[in-house]
Amino acid sequence: MAKVLDNPRPTAKERLAKIGEQMQGSQAWNSIFRPGSIFRKGYTDSPRNRSYVIMNSVLYHLHPVKVKRHAVKVSYTLCLGGLSFFLFILLTVTGIFLMFFYRPTGANAWQDIQTLQTSVTFGLLVRNMHRWGAHLMVLSVFLHMARVFYHGAYKPPREFNWVIGVILLTLTLLLSFTGYLLPWDQLALWAVTVGTNMMGYSPLVGNQVRFVLLGGVEIGSETLLRWYVLHVIMFPFIIIIFMAIHFWRVRKDGGISGPL
Amino acid sequence: MTEIPEHLLKRAQAAREKAAGGDAGGAQAGGDRIPDQLLDRTKAASDGAAAVVASAPAGGGVPVGAGPGGHTQRLLTVVKSGSIQEAKAAPVDKVHTWPHLLAVEFVAALACTAFLFVFSWVVNAPLLQAADFNKTPNPSKAPWYFLGLQELLTMFHPMIAGVTLPGMGLIALILAPYLDRNASNKPEDRKFMTSMMTMFLMFWAVLTIIGSFFRGPGFNFTFPWRDGIFFEL
Numbered sequence: 001m002a003k004v005l006d007n008p009r010p011t012a013k014e015r016l017a018k019i020g021e022q023m024q025g026s027q028a029w030n031s032i033f034r035p036g037s038i039f040r041k042g043y044t045d046s047p048r049n050r051s052y053v054i055m056n057s058v059l060y061h062l063h064p065v066k067v068k069r070h071a072v073k074v075s076y077t078l079c080l081g082g083l084s085f086f087l088f089i090l091l092t093v094t095g096i097f098l099m100f101f102y103r104p105t106g107a108n109a110w111q112d113i114q115t116l117q118t119s120v121t122f123g124l125l126v127r128n129m130h131r132w133g134a135h136l137m138v139l140s141v142f143l144h145m146a147r148v149f150y151h152g153a154y155k156p157p158r159e160f161n162w163v164i165g166v167i168l169l170t171l172t173l174l175l176s177f178t179g180y181l182l183p184w185d186q187l188a189l190w191a192v193t194v195g196t197n198m199m200g201y202s203p204l205v206g207n208q209v210r211f212v213l214l215g216g217v218e219i220g221s222e223t224l225l226r227w228y229v230l231h232v233i234m235f236p237f238i239i240i241i242f243m244a245i246h247f248w249r250v251r252k253d254g255g256i257s258g259p260l
Numbered sequence: 261m262t263e264i265p266e267h268l269l270k271r272a273q274a275a276r277e278k279a280a281g282g283d284a285g286g287a288q289a290g291g292d293r294i295p296d297q298l299l300d301r302t303k304a305a306s307d308g309a310a311a312v313v314a315s316a317p318a319g320g321g322v323p324v325g326a327g328p329g330g331h332t333q334r335l336l337t338v339v340k341s342g343s344i345q346e347a348k349a350a351p352v353d354k355v356h357t358w359p360h361l362l363a364v365e366f367v368a369a370l371a372c373t374a375f376l377f378v379f380s381w382v383v384n385a386p387l388l389q390a391a392d393f394n395k396t397p398n399p400s401k402a403p404w405y406f407l408g409l410q411e412l413l414t415m416f417h418p419m420i421a422g423v424t425l426p427g428m429g430l431i432a433l434i435l436a437p438y439l440d441r442n443a444s445n446k447p448e449d450r451k452f453m454t455s456m457m458t459m460f461l462m463f464w465a466v467l468t469i470i471g472s473f474f475r476g477p478g479f480n481f482t483f484p485w486r487d488g489i490f491f492e493l
């Protein structure tokens with residue numbers, strides 16, 4: 001009896017704090033967060049903790065602990081490379097959503113998009129975001145290239161990263177172009193017809209390449225399946241590999257170029 | 261030779277004096293530096309090794325003081341600084357990635373998402389009639405980023421417009437860093453390259469704009485304010 005009086009019931013706040021403590025002391029928690037992670041030790045602003053935020057988290061794969069002071073100025077990179085990457089992520093997320101409602105066959109494709117827009121919750125919005133995001137990504141990759149050029153940022157030691165950049169630009173265009181066919185409406189069909197006809201003019205292999213890409217001499221259901229696979233798996237897979245090399249080289253080449 | 265700063269010399273001197281003094285005092289206090297049991301263990305080990313050496317077959321004069329197993333070689337390497345670690349010539353002015361860079365990236369990502377969200381809320385993506393092989397729309401246009409090419413096709417033989425010119429453009433783009441031998445990144449030193457690129461980009465932009473907005477039925481020239489716009493994204 002006396003004991004109860006001496007120790008009044010803990011308040012909700014105290015109990016929460018206790019649960020938090022127990023959680024942070026548990027083996028599960030400590031197996032998830034590495035030693036030194038701010039989720040283990042808590043964060044108070046100090047130079048050492050600022051380093052730990054990067055060093056003891058997955059972010060260390062993307063960023064060094066410190067970067068040149070001028071490199072964080074928005075006026076230098078205009079965020080364009082980062083935004084290209086971010087748009088790619090947004091496109092992946094919205095694209096996965098679209099995949100749940102789409103079948104790449106001549107008989108179903110257009111109807112699936114129509115149904116998506118009219119009877120799926122947020123279907124129209126997500127399709128819009130995917131389409132406008134794709135155009136925006138082409139634009140931002142273009143502008144990123146222009147900014148790199150005007151800063152002379154392709155000069156040694158960054159020559160090869162520029163070459164990887166050209167590959168990324170090509171892949172971005174290919175991703176956008178293969179996606180263009182998928183709604184299977186008049187716009188898609190004829191834009192891709194015009195686009196692939198240009199390919200037929202290449203000497204020697206032009207027509208063979210075209211045949212393989214279209215799965216025949218003319219666009220049809222086979223083309224739709226091929227381009228779908230290219231669009232949702234193959235090109236994203238390849239572009240991720242080249243992006244990884246691109247980002248790695250940015251760091252290995254000494255971080256962002258400049259200042260001018 | 262590099263100069264050793266004054267304060268470091270002083271510190272080293274002080275440490276040396278302290279060590280000498282400490283030794284004298286420490287020896288009386290029973291050799292506090294290395295615990296006795298460790299010294300004993302070392303002694304036993306070297307005795308054992310000596311025994312091994314001693315009992316080794318008379319292969320001929322293993323030198324006294326050889327290591328365990330009779331090894332006599334020593335490894336001594338001088339690693340020059342700079343051979344495995346890069347000596348930074350001048351310190352670079354740096355800031356922490358967190359919060360300086362991450363905060364900027366976060367805001368940029370948020371602004372981008374917000375823009376895309378609002379734009380997609382307001383403007384719908386086109387969905388025309390279902391694909392029909394028997395109905396060719398007039399005009400038929402490629403996606404906007406290929407309209408420069410399509411425009412070139414109206415001017416040159418398909419082989420040149422569709423293959424040679426874009427191929428040369430792409431190769432020039434890839435080779436740009438290897439062709440541009442000028443090492444400076446100062447805009448005032450790069451007037452030639454920047455004007456070349458600007459001309460190239462303007463040329464391309466004009467072609468794309470003509471292809472997008474100034475081409476109507478039959479891909480014939482039109483004025484958008486007179487005949488309307490024949491362009492879909």
Ligand code: HEM
Pocket residue numbers: 077079080081082084085141144145148151153154158161162163164165166168169172243246250255256257258
């Ligand atoms: C999918 C497309 C691309 C992505 C996601 C991407 C991403 C990035 C990022 C995040 C950076 C760090 C600096 C910045 O944000 O500006 C960067 C730098 C760089 N990028 Fe890209 N990039 C792409 C395409 C390109 C293209 C098309 C080129 C050139 C043809 C290019 C050449 C370079 C070079 C040379 C650098 C180093 C710039 C410097 O040090 O100032 N990249 N890229």
